[in-house]
Amino acid sequence: MRITIGALLVAMVAAAAVLVAGGGDDDGDAEGPTIRIRGQDFSESVTIAEVYGQYLSARGYDVSILTPAGFRTEAIEALRNDQVDLIIDYIGGELTALAPDAGIDAADADAIIATIGPVHEAEGATVLDYSPAIDGDAFVVRGDSEAQTISDVAALGYVFGAAAACFERPQCFLGYTDPGVYGIEFSDTVTIEFGPLLGEALAAGEVDAVVWNTTAPQIGVQGFRVLEDDQGLHPAQNIAPIISSAVLEAWGPGLRDALNELSALITTDDLVAWNIETDLELRESDDVAREWLEQKGLLAQ
Amino acid sequence: MIALPIAQAAVPRGIGLLEWLGDLDTWLGPDGILSSGLDTVTLCAAVMGTGILLALPPAALLAHLRRGELTATALVTLGRAVPTFAVAALLVPVALRRGWGFEPWPIFLALLLLALPPLYLNTYTAIRHVDQGTVDAARAMGFGERSILFRVEFALAISVVFTGIRVAAVQVVATEPIRAFLGGDGLGRYVRDGLGQNNETLIIGGALLIAALAATTSLVVTLLERVTVPHGVRRLRLQTASRRGSIG
Numbered sequence: 001m002r003i004t005i006g007a008l009l010v011a012m013v014a015a016a017a018v019l020v021a022g023g024g025d026d027d028g029d030a031e032g033p034t035i036r037i038r039g040q041d042f043s044e045s046v047t048i049a050e051v052y053g054q055y056l057s058a059r060g061y062d063v064s065i066l067t068p069a070g071f072r073t074e075a076i077e078a079l080r081n082d083q084v085d086l087i088i089d090y091i092g093g094e095l096t097a098l099a100p101d102a103g104i105d106a107a108d109a110d111a112i113i114a115t116i117g118p119v120h121e122a123e124g125a126t127v128l129d130y131s132p133a134i135d136g137d138a139f140v141v142r143g144d145s146e147a148q149t150i151s152d153v154a155a156l157g158y159v160f161g162a163a164a165a166c167f168e169r170p171q172c173f174l175g176y177t178d179p180g181v182y183g184i185e186f187s188d189t190v191t192i193e194f195g196p197l198l199g200e201a202l203a204a205g206e207v208d209a210v211v212w213n214t215t216a217p218q219i220g221v222q223g224f225r226v227l228e229d230d231q232g233l234h235p236a237q238n239i240a241p242i243i244s245s246a247v248l249e250a251w252g253p254g255l256r257d258a259l260n261e262l263s264a265l266i267t268t269d270d271l272v273a274w275n276i277e278t279d280l281e282l283r284e285s286d287d288v289a290r291e292w293l294e295q296k297g298l299l300a301q
Numbered sequence: 302m303i304a305l306p307i308a309q310a311a312v313p314r315g316i317g318l319l320e321w322l323g324d325l326d327t328w329l330g331p332d333g334i335l336s337s338g339l340d341t342v343t344l345c346a347a348v349m350g351t352g353i354l355l356a357l358p359p360a361a362l363l364a365h366l367r368r369g370e371l372t373a374t375a376l377v378t379l380g381r382a383v384p385t386f387a388v389a390a391l392l393v394p395v396a397l398r399r400g401w402g403f404e405p406w407p408i409f410l411a412l413l414l415l416a417l418p419p420l421y422l423n424t425y426t427a428i429r430h431v432d433q434g435t436v437d438a439a440r441a442m443g444f445g446e447r448s449i450l451f452r453v454e455f456a457l458a459i460s461v462v463f464t465g466i467r468v469a470a471v472q473v474v475a476t477e478p479i480r481a482f483l484g485g486d487g488l489g490r491y492v493r494d495g496l497g498q499n500n501e502t503l504i505i506g507g508a509l510l511i512a513a514l515a516a517t518t519s520l521v522v523t524l525l526e527r528v529t530v531p532h533g534v535r536r537l538r539l540q541t542a543s544r545r546g547s548i549g
Contacts, residue, residue, distance in 0.1 A: 073499060164497025190403070191493065192484050197393065201484060204397035 032251035035243075038066040038084045040075055042195075043278040043285060044135060044215060044271060048088045048239060050289035055262050058299045061255065072097050080123050085244040091116065091130055092137075092235030094242075096169065106171060106235035113240070126248055128256060130240035131263035133271050137172065137234040138214040142202060143223040145209075149230040150176070153184050153209060160186040161207030163194035172211055175233040182231055196279075199224070213237075215268065217276040239266070265296060314500050321502050332490070334510060341487040341514065344405060344480070345473050348412040352469060355413075356420035357462070364428035365450045373425055380418040385411045386479050393483050403484030408477070415476055416469040423465025427458035456531050460538075463526035470522055475515045478507075488514065 035056060039049030046068045053065040066084065072093055078084045091112045095102065098119045104111045109130055117127045139150050147153045166172035167189070175181045190207050192198055198210040199218040212219065214226060214237075241259050248255060270292065277288045293299045312321060321327055328334045363369045392407035431454045439453045455462075478489025491507025494500065 164494045165499075167494070168498045190484055191481070191486075191490070191497075193482055197484065200394045200397045201403070204400060204402070206397060206402055206484070 032062070032255075033085070033247055034062045034064050035086055035247055035251075035255075036064045036066055036084045037086045037088075038075065038078065039068040039088075039285075040071050041068050042071075044213075044275050045088070047274045047278055047285040047289055048266075048271075050286045051266070051292060052086065052088055052241065052259070052262065054286070054289055054293055055298055056255075056258065058293070059258055061251065061258075079125050079242065079244065082244070085247040086241060088239055088241050090135060090237040091127075091240050092171075092237040094127075094240075095235055096171065100170075105232075107232045109236040109238050112236060120242055121245070124245050125242050126245045128241045128243060129260040129263050130238040131266045132238065132268070133263075133266040134236070134238050134268050135213050135215045135271055136237035138212045138216070138219065138226040139176075139209060139229065140198075140202065140212045140216075140219055140224045140226055141209050142205075143225055145225065145227075147227055149228040150182055150184075150233070151230050153227070154182060155185075156208070157185070157187040158208035159188045159190065159206070160184075160209050161190040161192045161198060161201050162211040163198075164191050165194075166211050167191070171233055171235050175231075181233055215271040215275050217272060217280050220272075221276075221280065239263070239271075262298070265298075312494070312498075312500060312503055314498070314502075316500075316502050318502050318506055321506055332486070334488075334491075337486060337488050337490055338510070338514065340485075341474070341477050341489075344409065344412070344487065345470070345477055345518075347405075348409060348416055348473050349466070349470050352413055352416035352420050352473075353466065356417050357424050360421045360424035361428055361450060361455060364425045365446070365454060367429070370425075370429070373421065377418040377422045380414060383414050385415045385476050386482075388414060389479060389483055404480070405485070408480040408483060408485060411479075412473050412477060416473050419465045419469040419472070421465075423468070424458070424462050427461030427465075428454045431457045456534055459530055459534065460526060463522060463529070467519055467522040467526075470518050471515050474518045475511060478511050 037049050037053045037056075039046040049065060049068065053063050057063040070078075072089060075084070075087045075089060076094075076097065079087055091109060092106060094116045095104075095106060095112045099115050102115045104115055106112065113127060113130060120127050139153075141147060141153075141158075145156075147156065160173070160176070162173060168174070170178075173189075176184045177186070186209075190201065192201055192207070192210070194212075196218060198212050199216070199222050201207045202210050202224060203222055209227075218224070219226060241263060243255075243259070274285075274288050274292070277283045278285055290299070312327075326333065330336075360373070363373065389407045389411035392410060393403065396402065396407050428450075435457065436449060436453060439449050444453065477487060478492060480487050481489030481493040488507065488511050491503045491510065493507075495503030495505075495507060
């Protein structure tokens with residue numbers, strides 16, 4: 001038994017050595033470690049991870065797209081513990097997670113980057129340029145609501161529905177009810193799992209307003225409206241790649257430029273379109289990502 | 302209305318488990334443990350009551366008639382394979398579209414499906430396996446079929462029937478918290494809020510409360526059984542046990 005395990009180990013080490021050596025030989029001009037990308041466990045994040053992964057792969061980078069898992073907490077932890085090298089996250093959410101008490105204007109994307117950048121830098125990760133694509137918080141009502149802005153809801157006695165996380169966040173429920181911000185008096189609140197159930201509850205009249213994300217495809221399809229955030233409560237939620245500094249340095253400045261170029265190309269409309277394809281047409285994220293990259297001519301070398 | 306934000310205000314993340322459980326507001330507030338626990342107990346009691354009414358009579362009758370053994374077992378085995386959460390989650394959108402709201406129908410039906418198999422199977426097996434000699438003796442003494450079922454078979458089988466009730470009740474109480482993930486509240490709310498707000502104290506505290514309620518349920522059903530089992534049957538069992546030289 002001992003001999004077998006020993007032999008196995010030797011074989012595995014040998015195989016690993018061959019793989020490493022082979023990998024080094026195959027690459028053309030650029031060389032560096034495998035870039036491990038992992039999306040968070042919801043379809044938009046999965047598609048985004050596929051877009052960045054396939055894009056980098058087509059440019060000759062050694063990429064491994066891991067099975068999506070967890071949410072922001074797990075993503076940041078994995079990045080810090082060297083389990084992944086690249087995550088793409090929403091900067092407003094990053095701000096809430098990393099510096100919830102920073103007294104900055106959370107609607108200002110540059111201010112957010114200036115705050116979360118150093119926090120990641122200290123942990124060995126670099127926040128790259130943020131994309132114009134935004135998936136922000138949306139205060140959603142039925143199409144027949146008389147409100148145009150969130151302030152209009154104050155006197156309507158609405159029933160409010162949102163995921164559990166909303167009820168402890170100053171940019172969410174606490175801000176809506178804070179007399180110094182919106183001062184809304186909801187007649188009741190319901191905790192609903194984040195996702196399509198929010199739309200079902202709204203359509204059924206169980207609740208009159210829900211907090212969803214702006215790119216939820218059901219909003220347009222089910223005839224809901226997103227109210228204007230007239231008090232500027234919602235943080236800016238542009239997407240931005242956050243990459244291990246060591247990996248970034250190993251590959252050189254080309255990687256940074258490549259990622260920044262891609263981020264600049266993605267728009268909010270792209271996010272909505274991807275979500276319609278994955279959530280309503282039930283297509284696979286990797287196919288959706290490949291098609292988009294092909295249309296933009298980003299897969300051709 | 303002004304009180305609502307305070308009532309809904311999240312439990313601080315760093316709070317210790319004892320500190321949270323020691324706070325009077327945790328227990329007595331509008332969303333406190335007592336009112337959430339009452340929600341849970343009410344729903345579970347309704348499920349168990351309905352389940353007993355639905356499962357026990359047909360099980361007892363069919364067992365008395367020695368009918369439908371294979372069908373019953375097959376149906377029950379199938380019933381045990383039904384995933385409760387999936388059933389409830391599938392029913393929620395249907396209920397919403399029909400205007401029935403989030404609660405209580407989807408979770409009620411899902412829990413009822415969970416409770417029926419152990420209730421049915423234990424009752425059927427218990428009555429089916431009452432000593433045939435005892436039943437024949439009763440018949441020879443002039444007992445009618447109804448009396449045989451109620452005064453002989455059911456009386457002798459009652460502690461196994463109660464085992465079914467206990468198993469079902471504990472399962473229902475331990476599963477009811479999924480309701481908090483489907484637009485409802487109840488004791489599961491603490492686990493749900495803890496997961497959503499990244500608050501371990503809430504998750505652990507909520508899980509402990511659910512476990513405690515499930516254990517209490519088991520105890521209560523056992524006590525109920527003590528009170529209900531006919532005196533003669535209990536004496537009979539004690540005698541049998543002592544003759545075999547073991548207790549229980």
